[in-house]
Amino acid sequence: MSKDEVILLDFWVSPFALRAKIALAEKGVEFEARQEDLLGEKSELLLKSNPIYKKVPVLVHNGKAVNESTIIVSYIDDTWPTPSLLPPCAYGRATARFWADYVDKKLFDGGSKIWRSKGEEVEVAKKEFIEILKVLEGALGEKEYFGGDSFGFVDILAIPITAWFYAYEQYGNFKVEDECPKISAWIKKCLERESVASGYPEPTKVYEFVGLLRKMHGLEHSPELPAFSLFIPRKTGDQQLRMPCPLSSVFGYGRIPVRLYIRSIEEDVDDLEDVPHIDSWDRISYLNRPVEMHKDEGKIFTLSDAIKTLLPEFFEDEPSIDEEMSRIELEDGAKSPESTLSSKDPENLGSARGREPSEIKLIRIQGIEPKWDIPFSWVVSNLMNPEYYLHICVCIRVAQDPDKIW
Numbered sequence: 001m002s003k004d005e006v007i008l009l010d011f012w013v014s015p016f017a018l019r020a021k022i023a024l025a026e027k028g029v030e031f032e033a034r035q036e037d038l039l040g041e042k043s044e045l046l047l048k049s050n051p052i053y054k055k056v057p058v059l060v061h062n063g064k065a066v067n068e069s070t071i072i073v074s075y076i077d078d079t080w081p082t083p084s085l086l087p088p089c090a091y092g093r094a095t096a097r098f099w100a101d102y103v104d105k106k107l108f109d110g111g112s113k114i115w116r117s118k119g120e121e122v123e124v125a126k127k128e129f130i131e132i133l134k135v136l137e138g139a140l141g142e143k144e145y146f147g148g149d150s151f152g153f154v155d156i157l158a159i160p161i162t163a164w165f166y167a168y169e170q171y172g173n174f175k176v177e178d179e180c181p182k183i184s185a186w187i188k189k190c191l192e193r194e195s196v197a198s199g200y201p202e203p204t205k206v207y208e209f210v211g212l213l214r215k216m217h218g219l220e221h222s223p224e225l226p227a228f229s230l231f232i233p234r235k236t237g238d239q240q241l242r243m244p245c246p247l248s249s250v251f252g253y254g255r256i257p258v259r260l261y262i263r264s265i266e267e268d269v270d271d272l273e274d275v276p277h278i279d280s281w282d283r284i285s286y287l288n289r290p291v292e293m294h295k296d297e298g299k300i301f302t303l304s305d306a307i308k309t310l311l312p313e314f315f316e317d318e319p320s321i322d323e324e325m326s327r328i329e330l331e332d333g334a335k336s337p338e339s340t341l342s343s344k345d346p347e348n349l350g351s352a353r354g355r356e357p358s359e360i361k362l363i364r365i366q367g368i369e370p371k372w373d374i375p376f377s378w379v380v381s382n383l384m385n386p387e388y389y390l391h392i393c394v395c396i397r398v399a400q401d402p403d404k405i406w
């Protein structure tokens, strides 16, 4: 029989992916863990293998995809039966499945409520989480593992979430060890196992990651950004409404997944109403590419800066190797290969390598036409599509290339 091909679509901090890694390691199954870029662009394989949720983990076993971590752990147990992760008797298995279900429904979401909360809500979330932990501590009782003497199904589902406990403790200002010493001892016991320790992320790194998530959720703002009030124009007919920006939602840095839709036109127009209408989405190009926002920018990184980094080939005279690479990616990623992409920012940036400069005519996000010099962080905090990407539509008058003869 030929060797099994086992691929796990993974993300280093995902407790759900860690469940699958531990189960495979316990069974001694060799596998390839492929890191997904969940804050950037998801792989084709992920989108194809988990089209419903588009989440990790996905176990691809000899080309067949299995989704949802608890189902994956069961599948691993069924496929490679030794050593069994569930007790031999039906009642033992039912009990394990009951606690597995409790962990699934309560533990991660209960902890997440702590870091997602602000002010008085934090105390409420912390109290709820400690109650959940105490229930689990009751189920553990005096046993070493949830399964008794042997590490099993419930342990595999619960232990990965404990890598996030340090972050919960920091944001909730409590110590799991003080509240639930038996749970704390169980964590230490599980961490003695190679299968757990090898994939368990550093809790301080998880805490840093949670800090990033808090910024993405607008729960923290970056002190490095200057405190001034921002206004964003919103067009309603001829009226320009001015909306104040809540400073609390300013985002500092990170990798922002952007989907940029590009409508290119060749003739200049004074009024965008004169742009010919198009009847099919197939004729709109788009690219998916992350924008890197760095912590130590020293100056405000604006919306137009972000557009520049998304279309670098049109803002500098000589292409760097990186730019050449991204141009190739752009051409691969663009939906309509025949369309030419080109732009400059409102202050006339760059000459697009000897061509007459192109020009951005419009930037629209969530139906709003923000000023191009507003901090990109504000755009991310306030106009990010909750589903995933920051969707930005641009209309660009394309530079005529003098070298192009037809």
Ligand SMILES: N[C@@H](CCC(=O)N[C@@H](CS)C(=O)NCC(=O)O)C(=O)O
Pocket (backbone or CB within 6 Å): 011, 013, 014, 015, 016, 038, 054, 055, 056, 057, 067, 068, 069, 070, 388
């Ligand atoms: N119920 C799922 C949860 C999986 C999940 O939430 N995965 C996260 C990473 S921890 C993910 O892929 N998120 C990407 C997204 O939501 O787009 C499971 O148990 O597998």
